[in-house]
Amino acid sequence: MSPITVGTLVPSQTFRVTRLDLVRYAGASGDFNLIHWNERFATSVGLPDVIAHGMFTMAEAARVVTDWIGDPGALEEYAVRFTRPVPVADDDRGSEIEVSGEVTEVLDNGRVKVMLTATYEGQKVLGNAVAIVRVA
């Protein structure tokens, strides 16, 4: 890996999320909120469709950082705002979350700050998504 400086890009990834993924995440996380799997309920409360768990999106966004650094224990801080839901239609294609990252600050003790961008259909779904990671 070349030296990490401000402006270093973290390799982008695209994560596909289907209804099956949401059901599996509901089971693994224990979050069975109806809006994440029951379209009848989701639309009754004004959502366009079933939406992905915010924590699912947050988990996927973290992967660009942990895949980049290898050791997931090098992540010291991770924070996001949930700004827009990711609707997931009842089809095999699902929805795609695109995540990219860029080093915006070199900190002390071999740590860097990475700003993440996560989008669905070109619109940001996370705000102020920041990871602090040890890279040295």
Next chain:
Amino acid sequence: MQDAHGAQGDPLTLNAALVGRTYPSTPAYVVGREKVREFATAIGDLNPAYHSVEAARALGYSDVVAPPTFAFVVAYAGSSQAAMDPELGLDYSRVVHGEQRFSYARPIVAGDSLIATATIEAIRSVAGNDIVTTRVELATEAGEPVVTTTTVIVSRGTAEDPS
């Protein structure tokens, strides 16, 4: 961090006296190796540290490492104590997750026995929404700090309209 007053002067419908309240620590959550693998599989993450004991040990951990956001699962019993406190007065049916933050002393690993201690950090009301910030400290039963989680939940349209 905001204080207990509505940032835009909206009247609070929630009980602001609860800011600073700390709830009793939860019973220990024992992190199982298969649970870690199940969670990692559910987010589609094949990082060997999450699945292979050997790979985790090569990185210096005693057992498989939990993905970073797994801390939210462990903290949930603590944070829901606060969110569902009847004295708080939150309409949980209208709640959405606004923000989530994690600060790690070290990653959670299988075999950890973690207790969660929740504190209400802030209560405010902005543009008709009630907003509650809860911090949960996850520590081992021996008292070693592991992860601090901060959850901001928003109850849409439940604050009184400013007149």
